Amino acid sequence: MITIDGQEVFVIDGHMHFWDGSPENWRNQWGEGWIKCFYDYHLALSPKEAVWPFEKFMKYSEDDLVRDLFLEGHVDMGIFNSTYLREFFKKGFNTHEQNYVLVEKYPDRFILCGSFDPRWGEAGFETFRRMVEQYPIRGLKLYTAEWYDGSRGWKLSDPMAYRYLELCRELGIKNIHVHKGPTVYPLSKDAFDVHDVDYAATDFPELNFIIEHVGLPRLDDFCWIAKQEKNVYAGLAVASAFIATRPRYLAEIMANLLYWVGEDKILFGSDYAIWTPKWIVEAFARFELPEDIKEEYGVDLTPQAKRKILGENAARLYGIDIAAQKAKLAQDPIGQLLAAQQAA
Amino acid sequence: METKALWAQLERVLDPELDESIVRLGFVQRVEQEGQRVRVVLRLPTYWCSPNFAYLMADGVRRALLERSEIAQVEIVLEDHFASDVLSRGVSAGRSFCELFPDEATEELEELRKRFLIKGYLSRLLVLVQALRNAGAPGSVLARARLAALVSSGEDAWLCDEDNRYGPIRARIADRYLARRAELGLPMDADAPLLLRPDGSAIGEEELPDELRRLRATVVNLRASTALCEALLESRQQWWTAERKEALR
Numbered sequence: 001m002i003t004i005d006g007q008e009v010f011v012i013d014g015h016m017h018f019w020d021g022s023p024e025n026w027r028n029q030w031g032e033g034w035i036k037c038f039y040d041y042h043l044a045l046s047p048k049e050a051v052w053p054f055e056k057f058m059k060y061s062e063d064d065l066v067r068d069l070f071l072e073g074h075v076d077m078g079i080f081n082s083t084y085l086r087e088f089f090k091k092g093f094n095t096h097e098q099n100y101v102l103v104e105k106y107p108d109r110f111i112l113c114g115s116f117d118p119r120w121g122e123a124g125f126e127t128f129r130r131m132v133e134q135y136p137i138r139g140l141k142l143y144t145a146e147w148y149d150g151s152r153g154w155k156l157s158d159p160m161a162y163r164y165l166e167l168c169r170e171l172g173i174k175n176i177h178v179h180k181g182p183t184v185y186p187l188s189k190d191a192f193d194v195h196d197v198d199y200a201a202t203d204f205p206e207l208n209f210i211i212e213h214v215g216l217p218r219l220d221d222f223c224w225i226a227k228q229e230k231n232v233y234a235g236l237a238v239a240s241a242f243i244a245t246r247p248r249y250l251a252e253i254m255a256n257l258l259y260w261v262g263e264d265k266i267l268f269g270s271d272y273a274i275w276t277p278k279w280i281v282e283a284f285a286r287f288e289l290p291e292d293i294k295e296e297y298g299v300d301l302t303p304q305a306k307r308k309i310l311g312e313n314a315a316r317l318y319g320i321d322i323a324a325q326k327a328k329l330a331q332d333p334i335g336q337l338l339a340a341q342q343a344a
Numbered sequence: 345m346e347t348k349a350l351w352a353q354l355e356r357v358l359d360p361e362l363d364e365s366i367v368r369l370g371f372v373q374r375v376e377q378e379g380q381r382v383r384v385v386l387r388l389p390t391y392w393c394s395p396n397f398a399y400l401m402a403d404g405v406r407r408a409l410l411e412r413s414e415i416a417q418v419e420i421v422l423e424d425h426f427a428s429d430v431l432s433r434g435v436s437a438g439r440s441f442c443e444l445f446p447d448e449a450t451e452e453l454e455e456l457r458k459r460f461l462i463k464g465y466l467s468r469l470l471v472l473v474q475a476l477r478n479a480g481a482p483g484s485v486l487a488r489a490r491l492a493a494l495v496s497s498g499e500d501a502w503l504c505d506e507d508n509r510y511g512p513i514r515a516r517i518a519d520r521y522l523a524r525r526a527e528l529g530l531p532m533d534a535d536a537p538l539l540l541r542p543d544g545s546a547i548g549e550e551e552l553p554d555e556l557r558r559l560r561a562t563v564v565n566l567r568a569s570t571a572l573c574e575a576l577l578e579s580r581q582q583w584w585t586a587e588r589k590e591a592l593r
Contacts, residue, residue: 033426035389040390040583044575142450149449182392216572217361219565220558239568246571252564296555 001338002074002310004285010322011316013069013078013277014268015177015212015237018102019094022059024039031088041274045241050279060273062102070334071341072084073270073277075163076311079111079318081141081177081212087148095137103136108328111318113141113177116167118160119148126165132171138173138318140168140210144196156196165204174207174318180222181213181238194222201229202272208269208317214237223260233317234261236309240290243283251289257298263305268315284310345414350375350382354411357404359397360457361568363464366401369570371569373423379503380416382409391575395445396456400436424580454469455542462542465528467566468521469539473515476503481510487549492534503538507552 002009021035039057056064069075080099083090092098093180096114103110114137118129120135131137145153155160156178168176180194189329194215212235215222226232234257268284270277290302315322329335355367365378366372366386374385384405388398406418420435422428434444435479443454469501476486481503488505488578502511530540537546547555 030426037391037581040576040579043579043582044572182390217565217567217569220561223561238572242568242571245567245575249564249568249571253568256561256564259557297562 001077001287002066002281004306007307009074009285010311010315011075011077011277011281011305012268012320013073013075013270013272013312014210014235014267015081016066016069016078016272016277017081017083017094018062018099019083019273020059020091020098021057021093024324025089025091027061027086027088027090030125034085034088034093038103038274040239041241045245047244047279050276054274056340062105065102065272066277066334068276068278069272071337073272074281075270075277075331077109077111077320078236078272079139079177079269079314082113082114082115083141083143083179083181084115084258085143085146086159089147091099096131096137100135103203106332106334107136107331108325109334111131112136113139115141115143116147116164117148118154118158118164119151120130121160122163125163128164128167129171132173137173139177141177141179141263145177145179145319148165157199161200162203163198165207169204169206175210177210179210179213180211180215182217184233193226197232198229199223201225201232205231208233210235210317212258212269213307213329214253216253219256222229223256225276226261226265233265233267233313237271238274240268240270240280241275242282243280247287248286248290250287251293254301255293256297258301258305259297263308264313266309267317268310281310345377345381345412347375347377347379349412350377350409352517354384354405355363357401358464359573360400360460361397362573363566364570365465366405367555369573371401372405380414381419382415383421384390384409384524385421385423387577387580388425389573389580391424391426393425395431396441396453398422398425398427398431399435399441399444400457402431404443406435406438422436424497461524461528463562463566465521465524465542466559467563468524469515470523470556470563472513472517473539473556473559475513476510477520479503479510479513482550487547487552488537489538490534491538493530493535494522511587 001124002011026032035058041053043051069078080103083094086092095114099112103112110134114131114135116124120127120212144155162296178197180197194211197209197211206283208231209289210233211222215238216238226234239250239253270280285306287301294300310320330339351367355365355571356371358364359366362369371386371388372384373387376383383543386402402420402422404543406420409415409418418436420432422432425431439499475484489503493504495504496515499515500512501515501567502509528542530544539547541547
């Protein structure tokens with residue numbers, strides 16, 4: 001549990017994974033390249049005491065996840081951003097099936113995201129419906145840079161993507177997390193563009209689009225779009241990890257987001273297990289914008305803004321009543337462990 | 345060719361996205377010279393660095409070195425990248441990007457390059473304006489100023505109007521702005537306004553605060569990306585060293 005100004009904060013980690021990046025699961029050299037690249041991100045921004053050995057990073061246990069998020073990481077709930085990458089990993093990297101193992105054990109702790117890929121075509125509609133029927137899918141995670149059958153990416157504005165978004169509307173899935181972070185493909189300039197989000201957000205006003213990694217390295221383009229579109233949100237994963245070693249950059253990013261996007265539309269995320277939430281949440285609770293930045297942008301990261309970002313905004317998007325949810329969580333196995341921990 | 349001169353040529357090659365020299369960023373691992381032949385080994389911050397940017401940098405190295413008459417052949421080795429083979433062989437043979445990725449590269453690379461030249465321009469413009477403001481130049485003076493008012497001397501530069509002189513700022517800041525402005529084909533005559541948008545229109549005094557806020561987001565993005573790339577490259581080098589040690593054992 002973390003407090004800001006003496007007040008307890010409800011924390012929803014808006015971006016986390018339960019992946020298998022072990023060599024047994026590598027389909028080819030790209031699987032290896034993928035997990036090693038993730039590990040570089042881990043090494044690059046983690047404080048020393050939070051660095052894992054590569055072995056553990058490739059594949060961690062359920063117990064690790066429960067401890068790192070809930071028992072030690074101050075997190076109350078997590079949003080599984082399922083990622084498939086079947087062309088790199090035999091069983092997929094962290095599919096909704098894989099993440100569901102934990103959802104089943106601790107149903108009140110997680111929000112499970114599924115996905116679609118417009119390149120499945122109409123043939124995929126049935127698969128998509130079945131996924132939503134069989135699993136408690138409450139949101140989607142879309143990865144436009146995914147490789148599929150010779151294609152190296154797609155756009156949210158593709159006609160077939162629109163067909164799937166219509167299906168989301170029909171099935172009552174409202175929250176669409178979109179990876180718009182560092183990308184590889186497609187090769188064209190679109191890889192450096194977040195404008196496909198703009199089209200989809202305008203045409204589907206009843207859906208919410210949470211842009212993960214705040215569009216870095218396209219923060220500026222993202223800001224203009226989010227300013228114009230009421231239903232576009234900023235997911236802080238990756239940016240939040242700047243807090244330990246590069247706080248000034250985070251302050252600049254936060255000031256831009258607060259100015260252009262506003263404190264009601266920013267969602268915290270750790271990107272676990274690239275980074276563990278403990279040190280990020282603790283530092284974020286204490287984090288202050290430097291005076292010169294406050295003055296220049298005319299914004300402030302107030303205790304209220306922090307509470308919204310850490311949990312209240314995500315709770316609103318997913319229709320979670322925080323007081324009721326807290327009561328429920330106190331009773332689940334993790335809640336009981338936490339209570340025992342505190343009593344000791 | 346002298347090693348120093350060789351590195352000076354490399355220094356001019358920029359990462360198009362970060363608008364910074366690949367030498368300063370630490371992307372050049374090794375340079376080997378044998379007579380008229382040069383071999384350059386590059387390593388980028390991640391295995392997944394975009395192949396279009398990787399191509400622009402690798403090809404930039406080849407072109408920069410071939411400008412010198414002492415060099416007849418350049419071999420580029422891109423280490424530890426998911427498209428290492430294609431890019432290393434392709435660039436060394438002087439092939440175009442679309443030839444290397446025939447099924448995927450529809451994009452005219454030039455358009456992409458231009459897009460980032462403009463982002464770089466915006467960041468250089470903001471750095472110039474901030475430096476001048478810190479040196480006391482008010483917005484009204486900046487919006488009125490002509491190019492001729494920016495005067496460099498040695499390491500320093502000043503903004504001079506009829507009554508005042510604002511500065512000194514570092515000449516490098518002014519030079520970087522002017523170089524990119526010329527590269528984009530924007531007016532360079534003495535009478536042209538000092539502050540221009542990339543489309544060539546002048547920034548008026550009332551528009552300046554808003555314009556600066558927008559520029560600021562571009563620059564924050566650029567700096568954050570640079571910081572991330574530097575940190576990633578640093579972790580990667582450690583990894584590399586550890587792996588080498590392992591292999592040697």
